[in-house]
Amino acid sequence: MQSHTRVVVIGGGNMGAGVLYHLAHMGWTDCVLIEKAELTSGATWHAAGLVSRMVGGQALGAMHDYAVDLYKRVEAETEVGVSWHNCGSLRVATSPDHMDWINHIRDAVLARGQEAEIIDAAEVARLNPLYDVEKADVLGAIYTPDDGHVDPSGTCQAMAKGSRQLGAKVIRNCRVTDTRQLPSGAWEVVTDQGTIVAEHVVNAAGYHARQVGAMVGLDLPITTMLHHYVVTDAVPEFDQMQHEIPVTRDDYFCGYIRREQGSALIGLYDKQDPQSVWLDGCPWDSANELFEPNWDGITPWLENCFERMPALMNRGIKRVVNGGITYTPDGAMMLGPAPGLRNYWLACGATVGIAWGPGAGRALAQWMIEGSADISTRAFDPRRFGTWADADYAKTRATEDYTLRQAMPFPQHQRDSFRGIKTSGAHDRTAALGATFEEAGGWERPRLYAPDPLGWRRTSAFDQVAAECQAVRQRVGLSDLSAFAKFRIDGPGAEDWLNAICANRMPRVGRTCLTLLLNRKGTIEGEATIARTGAESFYFVTGAPSERRVWDWMTLHCGVPMTDVAMTNATDEIGILGLAGPKSRDALAAFTNDDVSNDALRWLACKDLVVADVPVLALRLSFSGELAYELHAPNDQLGVLWDRLWDAGQPHGIAPFGTKALDSLRIEKFYRGGHELANDACHKDVAQERFAATDKDFVGRDAMLARRPRSRIALLALEDEETEALTGEAVFKDGRMVGSITSAAYGHTVGQSLAIGFLSEEARQPDTVLDVSILGQRVRAKVLPNAPWDPENERLKV
Known part of the structure; x- marks a missing residue:
């Protein structure tokens, strides 16, 4: 040998x-x-x-x-x-x-x-x-x-x-x-x-x-x-x-x-x-x-x-x-x-x-x-399983999967076994309000606050999602967003290190940024929100299923030495509540003595607060397109925080909302999600150039600049308001296939069935008329020039 x-x-x-x-x-x-x-x-x-x-x-x-x-x-x-x-x-x-x-x-x-x-x-x-x-x-x-x-x-x-x-x-x-x-x-x-x-x-x-x-x-x-x-x-x-x-x-x-x-x-x-x-x-x-x-x-x-x-x-x-x-x-x-x-x-x-x-x-x-495959490998990446996927979990879930081999994979279907591996401190509150849960990286995450019947077409969940969206757009909504990975990054070398591995420039103290992490092929390895909590301290948040993958990328694979940097995984320690809607500031102010006015906590800012005696890191961010706050707090005190915010929101008509409503709200804003931000796309494909500071050096920068998109992202409005895409559908122009759908939802605020897709260049021009194949029917659609809800981003900055 x-x-x-x-x-x-x-x-x-x-x-x-x-x-x-x-x-x-x-x-x-x-x-x-x-x-x-x-x-x-x-x-x-x-x-x-x-x-x-x-x-x-x-x-x-x-x-x-x-x-x-x-x-x-x-x-x-x-x-x-x-x-x-x-x-x-x-x-x-x-x-x-x-x-x-x-x-x-x-x-x-x-x-x-x-x-x-x-x-x-x-x-x-x-x-x-x-x-x-x-x-x-x-x-x-x-x-x-x-x-x-x-x-x-x-x-x-x-x-x-x-x-x-x-x-x-x-x-x-x-x-x-x-x-x-x-x-x-x-x-x-x-x-x-x-x-x-x-x-x-x-x-x-x-x-x-x-x-x-x-x-x-x-x-x-x-x-x-x-x-x-x-x-x-x-x-x-x-x-x-x-x-x-x-x-x-x-x-x-x-x-x-x-x-x-x-x-x-x-x-x-x-x-x-x-x-x-x-x-x-x-x-x-x-x-x-x-x-x-x-x-x-x-x-x-x-x-x-x-x-x-x-x-x-x-x-x-x-x-x-x-x-x-x-x-x-x-x-x-x-x-x-x-x-x-x-x-x-x-x-x-x-x-x-x-x-x-x-x-x-x-x-x-x-x-x-x-450095990356040509196809999205997220669904196959071994690091999608956490340490909780032990031998008992493996056997029980494998057996369950075997029984589902010839069963219809309804979009709403969730596995029955080994549930509740990770729960937030507010889990019993959301359960008491009737939440239907879904899994995300081992976490239980509220999907909507009603049953979610199985089916390929519109179900009774439609009206409940509409009500949750209405609460966020018109009043105030409260959500449990704990199913994220959270890392603390500290040390005198932290800023330089993060600037070397992240496409965006690191924010100044008290501010946040959204950034992509690219691989050496120039495609998207991950995406994150980073809050700068001190001169040498950063708080890094990414999707729960990406916890091990992004951790490994940063500490093992990106190729940038961690000089004078300490990184801590705080995923299980910290829970997150989302407070969103035009009345969210009023609800937040009711139980804190800290100043949460627009001048004191502006859009994209972060600030330490005490809310109902609970220490909170508040991030002024919004995935819904409304005035909103992400409230990061000790998970074991999240239930108390939920109770106080729930009480404070009662005069304003507060309602809980889950991920189905959030998906509808974010697509109305044409915000990209995990289906779009994957390793088979670069920043140009997803039109996220503003999150890449090309005047600095970082992993994947040169490859990113050299890439030429084969298809690019676009937002479509379907003419048939009674039909929603399920994702994965083919898009046609004049009978020729020109792309596919990656995310879709009914936009309850704008009254349109919306879909995000990757399209060839000639098909993605505004007002282009296309056809989407949905459950065997060709549905007419039009490319939208902008997000149909608040395209100037005025509502989330008030």
Whole structure:
């Protein structure tokens, strides 16, 4: 074994092979993949091999699209067969909610420039003659013709060979026994065949990723769940067809079916009794391992499948595969830097590694080599999980996610298990007022103060959100905003250090600023509010899901030494209440002796106050576009602060408001949110040039200035006031796709359905007429020249 290399990839499944392949193709050929057994001997070899563009969302959908494209060409590159079957795929809908879901998926597929169509029951029957559309009462289906399935082992072997052809190495039957970081920052990877030192390590160890991670002190929330598929005896009806049936998905039998040579392969999710394995670690000698079938678990779903496709009922079953699949608590892979470590990367926790491996490998290679991926990686970043994501959390949430694999992902749906990990000191107050909560970085955050029914269209929540918005615009609203990450940054070097890593210039004492943090590719690594509380003291606030990611960026990855700087994480210690509306100053003044007049606490100022005997750092900021205050206080005293403010607001008609109302209010102001401020965009894309002080040097400045936007942000007003976008929809101009929607809400104050999207330059000019595809309908929209509410920012400065 060689003694040194640039990258060691641990794990020879489709994820590891995908990383190695793309590192080599991007020029990092001095890389070694180490596999403890043979390639594909973990979860890859027994996968069903499905690859589909039928995926909602830009980032994950782009990964699926890329996998299809790669599998079509990699065989010619490497002369390794991948058995690409371009049979297409379809998902049937048997209820109005199902139809809305598949129409929403179609909107997302179109937004990525791919082909998808909604077909009727007769076309389903033509494409899959085995399927009894009348008995199933099929209303329609989504059909993506450019889908298919592959030989899982072939795809992995092809990417491995493609890597070797460029100079990368693959070492088989070699187990990693330890990994440790040297004082130099390099990694020493110890194996049973020798030791190799690498600049970077990628943990793509599949079933063993948690154990490999533990070698470097990580506790990765990954659980292996069991999943069945069965292969029937020969199906003579296949021989009579002129085409291969599309991969057919149906929630009724909780699975999928495709042709496997002359037989049918039926995949089943036994969601009534899901089974997990290897909770104490996968045995190191495990290879090509399968488990005994759980017939009690899969029989009900098989019976439902036979009901849908009676021709299969009398076919025997010649093979049952019950194999492990890795799951994370939210079902998304772990892709990116490992928490708290430098140059240690994760590419594991993949539930569908055949469809994810190529795209994940490309994204991680871009991240490692260029500083960021071309797609937004927020949903996959391993640091989205806090230290609270322990083994019990991982197992319980993974099991829950397994049961939801074939369930409709309603926009309002929230997980049931392991709730209340982090709560603010005002939680019992907001709960008593009827809040429906959502999760954000482990926190419970009020979404709205009424039930939030499931549905793809407008629900009864609409009127409640309208009332909450009205309270903020006309009177005063109180919100619990505690679900943010909060850092204290102190020391004589603090200002210089923050100026070196933040795009905006640091404020003077008693003032705040909004800033972007850029990576060396010039795209957005994070965004934050920074208050300067003293000559050498700063208070830094960013989104709760970004807590570990932004902390790591600042302390490990940005490349700027922390000289004479101390940084403290105060996230759990501090809670935040938001007081907003034209009467908010009156309510705040009622319980403080401090001067909170406009002269004493101006727009963008910060000030220490005592409110009802509670010490408060007040930030004069507004995400609603109204006179507003963020009140940062000890979390254990937040309930008292809520009570006093609530009492003070009674004469003014105070009301609580949640994130749905805040989203409506901020879109009326055309304020950017997390969907816009991600690593696939630069400051020019989101029109945030005013938050980048180009006359100073900072991380990513030169790359930022050199970037040329491919699309830019715009605000649209839909002509149909009864329709709201759900995000992810395609936008068209004269029938040509020109962009997609990232945020949307009804603007209750302005009486317009609004949407934020990224559009090509010719489509984003004011008053341009466009069409947005929403639940299968083309809805006319117009580009707005400015924010429709208070475009001059007068109300928030009074």
